[in-house]
Amino acid sequence: MKAVGYVVATSLEEACLALGEGARALAGGQMLVPQLKAGVGEAPSLVDLSRLAPLRGIEPTAQGVRIGAMVTHRDVAESAEVKAAAPVLSHVAARLGDLQVRNQATLGGSLCLGHPTIDYGPVLVCLGAKARLFSLEGGRTVAVSELLGSGLKPGELLVEVLVERTTGAWSYQRFPESGWPLCAVCALAPDRVVAGGAVSGPFAMDGSALPELLDDQQASAEYRAHLLAVLRRRALQSL
């Protein structure tokens, strides 16, 4: 890995300033650091977000729960507040990567690196979760689906994710059962189904035509479409 500049941000403003100048945000480093080591992508400098208090912690809200962007997968998995508000989210967080990765990787890092196969995608979109963003021009709140679709603007930072309480039955089905999913489906009672893993962003499976699916070395689009139909049926059956 090439030597890079390194800033430990102590305020949101400082972080956004660095991001505006082309720095990359360093959260848990579980995807970014291996990418940089492998020479994939560039980072003239890194801005370390670990000291930013607004990005930390999990708190109950009137409607559900807020989760700071720097919260690790393990903390999402073990949080009583998350379990109470959105049990499907705890279920999925507890199965991401392995224990060492879960101790280090963060919710925000996972959402902002925009990898199409992240498990959080279909779950948070299915839950209708919102993302609060901060920039020097001010803040905005967008649906997680929008964040995953169009990403952050330059100089923008994900602060927290807001999840509304769901009390109904849920199901999360993925293929394969471990490792990066070829595709995954999250279902909430009575009949809301969101698919992920198979395209650049999660999409609702509401009976309309499927978007164009990934077609790569891992699996053909045809197979992914078949798997999605199977997973959707299995998810709905288990509700």
Add this chain to the structure above:
Amino acid sequence: MGEPWVGRPLRRKEDARFLKGQGQFVADVRLPGTLHLAFLRSREAHARITHLDVAQAVSAPGVRLVLTGPDLASSLPPLPVAPAVEGMVVPPQPVLALDRVAYAGQAVAAVVAASPATAQEALQRIEWATEPLEPVVDHVRAAEGGPLVHPDLASNVAYTWQIAGGDVDAAFAQADRVVEGTLRFQRVVPTPMETRGALAQFDSGTGRLTFWASLQRPHLTRSLLSAVLQIPENLVRVIAPDVGGGFGCKVNFYAEDALVGYLARRLDSPVRWIEGRRESFGSTSHGRGQVSYAQFAVKNDGTLLGVRCRSLADVGAYHQFLSAAIPPLSGMMMSGCYRVPAIAATVTGVFTNKTPTDAYRGAGKPEAAYVVERMMDKVARALELDPVEVRRRNFIPPDAFPYQTPTHLVYDSGNYAQCLDRALEMIDYEGFRRRQREARARGELLGVGLCSYVELAAVGPSFIVPGGGWEKATVRVERSGRVTVLTGINPHGQGQGTVFAQIVADRLGVHPDDVSVRYGDTDLVSQGTGTWGSRGTTLGGSALVMALDKIVGKMTEIASFQLGGQARFESGRFQAEQGEKTLSEVIGSAYDARGLPEGMEPGLEASAYFDPRNFTFSFGTHAATVEVDPETGAWKVLSFVAVDDCGKVMNPLLVEGQLHGGVVQGLGQVLCEEAVYDATGRLVNGELGAYRLPRADDVPPMETALFETPSPFNPLGSKGVGESATIGSTPALVNALVDALAHLGVEELDMPVRPESLWRLLREAAR
């Protein structure tokens, strides 16, 4: 004397320091003033180098030297290749490419700089251009003609090796049926946990070269460094510190080894190269890569009459030092566990524009077992017989050993049915067949598969193994009563640091903790043949026993002399009619040099070389049950049973560990492992993110059992187990998958068996 130490499931003495992070691997060896070597490697599989300008790299700060192929042509010869197959064609492999690259990953230029980062940055400043040449990717097509890997050669055929015994034509003429099959054993990447690496230091005063590297066979590296660098062998010291796995890919002598040694002398500074993981995918040899066309001539009752097999092995762009010896092993092992009256096997090595292939855990023997054992299932299906029955009918019976195969091998000892019976019992074969029938009625897919294998182990007798296959041991009984063993094998996880201590403890009546087993330094251990070919315990241990016999003989002579009558050594004491002497009394006499028989030298140190008269033939039966999801093609192993007989077992815990590891490695080949090349000859999954290895949660429930049929060809009666489970597991798993689908008409499966391909086969079958 209490219970013998040999046979006990002792934990490895070696483990504590690894668990505490105290291991010392080549990258941990630091010398002041070390320079760092990095390579510019070809991304193209086949191209002519039209332009190569290193001026910008040479002038970069911190850069000491930049070299290209032509710079080295007069100072370093092509890499050495042993003439393992008669008549083989050997295109010279330069240390750095000359005017042409023949595979992606081949080194084109080398930079030596003050730090690894500086060296890497300087690589970016090398300007070069290539003109594409047509790549040869598929070795089966390459054998038939078309573009050439080496344009100055007549064809892509590297060698043709043949073996035959018995009247094959008559066997096929008499057959009721001839069952045919095409078996593909895909190319895989060895991926030991530690990549390769080397560090060299030259002492210009004494003319001595010290070379540290991650190696399985340090003495071979010593000989070849000496030959290539023209430094007398007694001035070359090779040290293999802790080695983080090898699986066969660290036996070879590579271009980087030659260059690290050369540069240390030329620059009069220590020079170090540590292979990167991505780099390793192109620069370290791959394994397997063989396609076989088999014909089995059988009678209607399943009796085997004859076997014909023609195999094409993917050599890659160049031979490695001993790589041509490997694919022929698959032809030699074509008899499997069976009495086959006539066999004719041909193995053709074919060049391709890909990373060279070489040994990989099992080396030729998994290829043979995959052919024989998948064919045995095909025979059973063709004749509508149970695969168990077909195997049983053809097993070489226990009273037929030593058994001469038509392929000129002599199997030492065996009891194949015993392992099969036990495996069937452990996997509950009959019960599973019932469950399978019930499951099928519900549309569920269950399968059970077997593999009865025999392994050529303890490689091997010097009359067959090029350069000698013996092993050496030295035993020093010290004044303190502690014992040091120097062994020429080079364990890197196999555990002979513990096993040899057990052997010494039994023979000398000391505690295993009093025994220090040392290896991996050619100045400490003068000669050796290394750890590969399931040989460490059997050959290294036999040499150890011979050296111990000499020591015990000498001590007995001393005791007899002092007691005035013939003494016997038992339970740590020398006993004669006239009295007894303790071990420490005799050791004391040997070093005080008092009370020794006239003319006897002081001291207690002995060395021995063991050269076996034959290989050993470990064997066993592996069995697997699997379930396939008919909707998605996903499959999982429900249970796996490994019943193995590796002769006399020294340490059952370590044997079990070898079996567990080997089964998972074999499962990896069935489940996910494959070096995937695109049409241009680039390795498309050349990094760990894309090259899927088996993971902890892929490991199936596994049970093992051991039988002990001793080998008559060595004093320990042991046979070797390092490679057994990669040989037994792969065919058992694929046979189980075929068994799950065969009633739907699906019989042809290739590895890795991906869910998507199963789904497609199931969809085809349903139409």
